Amino acid sequence: MTSSQSHRLASGGLIDRSASLNFRFDGRTFSGFQGDTLASALIANGVKLVGRSFKYHRPRGILTAGSEEPNALVELRTGARREPNTKATTAELYEGLEAASQNRWPSLRHDVMSVNQLFAPIFVAGFYYKTFMWPAKFWEAIYEPAIRRAAGLGRAAGVADPDHYDKAWAHCDVLIAGSGPAGLVAALAAGRSGARVILCEEDFALGGRLLSDGGTIDGVPAAEWLSRTLTELAAMPDVRIMTRTTLFGVYDGGTYGAIERVNDHLPSPPEHQVRQRLWRIVAKRCVVAAGALERPIVFAGNDTPGVMMASAMRTYVARYAAAPAKRIALFTNNEDGWRTVETALGAGLQIAAVIDARPDVSAAYRSLASKGGFPVLHGSVSGVDGGKDGVRKIAVSLAGGARAEVEADGLAVSGGWNPAVGLTSYHRGRPKWRDDIAAFVPDGAPPGMVAAGAANGDFGLGACLSQGFAAGVAAARDAGHSGKAGTAPVADDEAFSLTPLWHVTGKGKAFVDYQHDVTASDIELAQREGFESVEHLKRYTTLGMATDQGKTSNVAGLAIMAAVSGRSIPETGTTIYRPPYVPVAIGAFAGHHRDETFHATRLTPSHHWAMEQGAVFVDTGLWKRAQWYPRAGEKDWLESVTREVKAVRGGVGFCDVSTLGKIDVHGPDAGAFLDRVYINTFSNLAVGKARYGLMLREDGIVYDDGTTSRLAEDHYFLTTTTAKAGLVMQHLEFCRQVLFPELDVQLTSVSDQWAQFSIAGPKTRELLKEIVDPAEDLSNEGFPFMGAREVALRGGIKARLFRISFSGEMAFEISVPARLGDAMARNLMLAGAPFGVTPYGTEALGVMRVEKGHVAGPELSGTTTAADLGLGKMMSAKKDYIGRVMAGREALVAPDRQVVVGIKPTDKARRLRSGAHIIPKGQTPGPGNDQGYVTSVCFSPTSDQWIGLGLVERGRERIGEIVHAHDPLRGEDYDVELCNPVFYDPDGGRQRG
Amino acid sequence: MRIVCPFCGERELGEFTYLGDAKPVRPVAGASEDEVFDYVYLRDNVAGETSEHWYHGGGCRAWLKVARNTLTHEISAVEPAAGAGARQAVK
Structure with missing residues (x-):
């Protein structure tokens, strides 16, 4: 199959040539190798055109080799797993991969919407605001749907995601972002010092730029040093290396967000495995060794397929043995760009010319040019002749004013490097400008974080190694580990020598933001129209607002704004950086919290018994409650509920009410405490009695209600509504701990400890006699209305019995330890059979409470006072209680x-x-x-x-x-x-x- | 965000519930409507160090007084409410 890979180099690269993989792009079958990305495999097959641009539908190719890619976005996979806007540059190749280009119709090569280019004058910055203003009602009905159809990129799957996502926590002393030379030595130093280390690398391979650029470290080739270092790290039990994992956010208190693409490199996750895992990592220290991103130069035709970042081009050649072009021109304003020439020549590719914007080139590279037999043109690229089949000719404006033309099928561009300042700036940090590299570098960082190496603006390999190592030692020491770290590996620093060049003026569209089709002239227009502030510029032109968040475009955009507004770049400043660094699937944030596991489910003690009875359940908060118990032949819920109500009113029924909040209130001041939280008085409640209570918020509005029983002199048992159980507990703890710390009282939540059943109806006493020890007096005298006490059941089990009624019938509530709830339900059915006992659900419960005029949730709506509910008389005038004073306000007593x-x-x-x-x-x-x-x-x-x-x-x-x-x-x-x-x-x- | 609970140690934000400014003191019984109104409704909008009530509902159920900087989210001190289990302030 290799024969079809027309642009695959005969040797080299970190690909496994023994593992050939077939894949499809836009319906055509290609082959690549294990170790390829989709982008490198397409390049190896000579594919240059991979997408159409957002606004103008211009043909686009592959610009980068990393997660900063603005152009090569595809729909990956098919059916329910189809994922739009996937970067071909980070999608790993697997057998059977299917991808499709986006934003084109009917095909990538013949896209009808490319006529948009002819209307380019109206698609300028702010054109939505200017064009689709009137009439207003057209916006929702006509403009927006039409724009969305025309301008959308990929299509979402449109059906539920079949895969699972996970969320997990991790803790460490030192967290490291990036596995380039700086990150690896930071891990080495911190690990040797004894720290617990986690290193996150978004690539599937470790090594960062070492994989593409090589070099010599400690006197040996980088590849050898890399394998030696990875072996040492792998042997450290406290160093955890996570590949395919992007650190995307920094949160308070040393908490970091990372997304691990666990199985994105496979057609679908293996059984019982998740597709992605969202990590929250808590780290004492963090070393950001996230490297730097090479930046484009803005010139006419800079979006032609075949124009590529110089560093990306050498990545494809060196790491993937895939030639983006066979006759390459380089346009650079710095020394680093020349390394692409070295790599290309080394791989046997032809160099057409180097266009260097600087007045001078180092002697070493001058001699390389003369040895390689290609010209060095001092000037800049002013235009590209090409189209969907790629670059053909490059127009050059020479420094002296003359023009030249270069024939090439690929153009490598290097405008310098921007340190990845995202992570260090996520706490509203503003990076500072460094003139020597003409780039923004971190100016401080969130607490506990430090940048090292290229992420800090120090691009040389030697600097990366020494800084990374020092950062690792310091981070470990700050986290309390100071074992012997040894010394930092040594390497030379490459020359950088950059003369800033952002924009070459000329005829034709010159793109700043490729993904959002923002051109240099859009930025100039924004400035003319008064949108000079970078925050305005961003929103008016949408510069940097696409899924790539302007990784390749933001700095060039504000440099152009600085130039046209007559300010310096640091004066112009940057916009606020916000996480996530790369797009994170909503599914990963949701994790397992979806569908039936969206939240935890609480089951009542009699749940399984109720299921056996065929109950219909209703969600009330986290609870599943039996709503009614349908019987054969009943045609609808109303018939079932009506039967249940009649059965209770005419005989006896029972209902699981365990969902009520239950709180034990203990202590000598328990009564005094309840007096302060309820509007009515509890300190004078006799032992063995229950009382209905109503509590207010401090603003005088009703908060909750329920019955409270006094089981002993210093022990009350308080119930809350189901909905407010947790909140009332929190409120009472606040009252106890903050407002009234002088009271000697303790609260214990016992909601889950007791199974509680309401038994109601005229035959309740007869049923109870069957299950309660005959020695217990259940007569009206022995157990009067609102009585409450512990009783023995037949067999000796202790239960709590409360003579309270929500239905208006003769009723008791009985509490047994939760583990006996299921048995209680079954026993009530057995013992009640002679009396026609009927289990009833929350619907019948609700019917009977409305019939009885009891208020519940709909009336305790957060707007009602005690008097509104007809309970104003309960408000004691003899004591202070929560909400008393505010409840007396004019409007609340109107x-x-x-x-x-x-x-x-x-x-x-x-x-x-x-x-x-x-x-x-x-x-x-x-x-x-x-x-x-x-x-x-x-x-x-x-x-x-x-x-x-x-x-x-x-x-x-x-x-x-x-x-x-x-x-x-x-x-x-x-x-x-x-x-x-x-x-x-x-x-x-x-x-x- | 992480809060060092004096009883449970350093825990994650999700275990805690925020209530608000810990400065206002509930007026004694018999206070005027105006005093109670101020207590219930009036809050400073502080840019800087504040003292806040947080509830460790996902842990020990203690109410805590947390000194937090609203500009940096930095937490400088956490102490239990007067009536919480222990009386010893923990930094």
Whole structure:
């Protein structure tokens, strides 16, 4: 298959020529080798055109060899795994890889939308704002969909991601970003010192630029030094090296974000393995050895396929043995660019010419040119003749003013290097300008972080080694490890010698931001129109706002802005750097928190029993609660719920209410404490009694309610609503620890320790007698309404029994240790069989509470006062309590407040729905006469009609009044009568009986 | 962000719940409506060192007083609330 790889070099490279891999790009089959990226394999096959640009649909090739790539973005994989905007330069080749170019129709070579280029004058910076302004209603309906269709890059899969993602934590002393020479020696030094080290490398191979540029370290070839170093690191048990892992963010307290592409290099993850893993790494120190990114020079036609960064070109030649071109020209403004010439010549490629913007070239390279027989032209590239098939000719403006032409099929460009200042700047740090390298370098860093080597602006191999090593030693020492680190490896520093050149003026489009199609003239236009600040420039032109975040474009863009606005580059400044450094899949942030594992699930103690009964479950917070228990032949939920309600009211039923929050309050001051958190008094509650309590927020609004029982002089058992269980615990701890530390009281959450069942209905006592020890007195005298005490069950198990009722029936709640909850449900069924015991769910529970006029979540809405709920009389005037003073404010005691009232439709057959607004009869509905709304509704089997509760202005004074229910959401209008909210057994005889 | 809980040691932000400014002191019983209003609603918008209440709900359930710089997020001191289990301040 190698024969098809027309641009594969005969030898060399870090590829495994014995492992040939087939892949498809835009439907054509190619082959490459293990060790290739998609980009290097395409290059090896002579493919130059890989995509169309965002706005103008210009043909684009491969610009870089790393994660900074703005051009070579493809849709990788197919079907549900199709991933748009994947960088071909980092996608590892695997057998059967399928990729497709983006943003073209009908094909990459013949793209209809390339006519956009003819309309280029209107696609200037800010053209959306200028062109699609009016009429406003066109924006959503016409402009935006059309623009999105025309300008979108890749297509999302459109179906759920079939793969799993993971999230994990890691901890270390020294975290290192990058495995180039600086990163490796930092790891070596820190590891030898005894520190726990994690090194993250985004590439699949370790070594950074050593893999492409080679060199000599400690007198041996870089490759040899590299393998020796990796062997030493591998032998250190506390050094963990993570490849395919990009450190993308820096957070407070030494927390870092990293994305590990665990299985992106395979067609699909092996069974039980994740595709990617999001790491949160906590490190005492961090060494950023993330290197530097070579930057383009802006000139006309600089986006022609075949124009490539000089360092990328030597990466493809040296590391991948793939020739991006066979006759190469180099355009450089610095000494480093020349290394590409050396590499290319070494690989037997032809050099057409070197266009050097500097007045002088070192003697060594001058002699290389004369030996290689190619000209050195002092000047700059002013245009490129070429198209979708690549570069053909290069126009050169010579320093003296003359023009020249160079024939070449590839153009390597080096405009210098920008240190990767992202990680060091993520805490709003602004990098500082260094004139000698004409680049921004880190100016400080988040606490605990330091940059070393090229990331710090020191590009020489010798400097990288000495700085990296020193940084590793210092980081380990700061983290408390000072073992013998030895000495730093030694290498020479290469010459850099750069004369800044950002932009060559000339005819034709000169691109700054390739991915967003921002040209030099767009930046000049932005300046003319007053968008001079870099932050404005960015947003007006979208410079640096694409998925590559301007890694190759930002500095050139602001250099051009500096030039046209007559300021220096440091005066112009940079925009704020923000994570993530590379795009991170939302799936990785979600991890396993999706679908049924989106959050933890809490199961009631009787859950499995309820499942056996065929219960329908409802999510209430984290809980799964049995909503109703359908029986064969029942046609809908209403029929089941109605049966359950009738069974309770006519006999006996039970319901798992373990989801209520339960708190043990212990201590000599327990009563005094409860007096301060509830509006009513608990210190005078007799032992063996329960009482309903209501607590307010400090602003006077109702917070939560529940019953609290006094089990001993210094022991209360408090219940909260299901929804607020955690919050009430937090609130009570705040009251105890912060507000009232002088009180001797302790709180214990026992929500999960007790299984609690409500047993309700006139036959409750008969059922209870079957399970409670006969010695216990359950008579009305022996266990009166609101009694609460520990009882023995038959068999000796201790339970807590509370005579409280939410249904309005004769009822008890019984608590047993949670592990006995399942057995309790089964025993209630057995013991209750002679009485026709019926398990009921939360729906029937809700129906009975509405029938009884009890308030619940919809009424405790965070806007209601105790008086609004009809519970104003509970507010003790004899003591201070949370919310007391604020509850007395004028508006909270105003006579026209919306208060709880009963609601029933005048047409008995009509269904009520919550949310309907209450309007005075005969008036046109509107905000001016909106007097409240329906909060809770149910079909009441007892009343044989729909009934509800509502919050209605002066509701309690208007009992009997007919008002209008207006439900614009459902398009319903009907009359209702305001009535007593207690529809069932208003004098409470049943629950006391 | 990481907080050094005086009882549990250094823990991750997700274990904690933020409440707000720890400076306002709840007025004694019988205080005027104005005093309570100030306590409930009035807060300084500090650029710099603040003292905040945090709750270690994912750990020991202690309420903590955390000295934090709102400009840098740097935490300079953490101490338990007066009524929390231990009385010893931990840096």
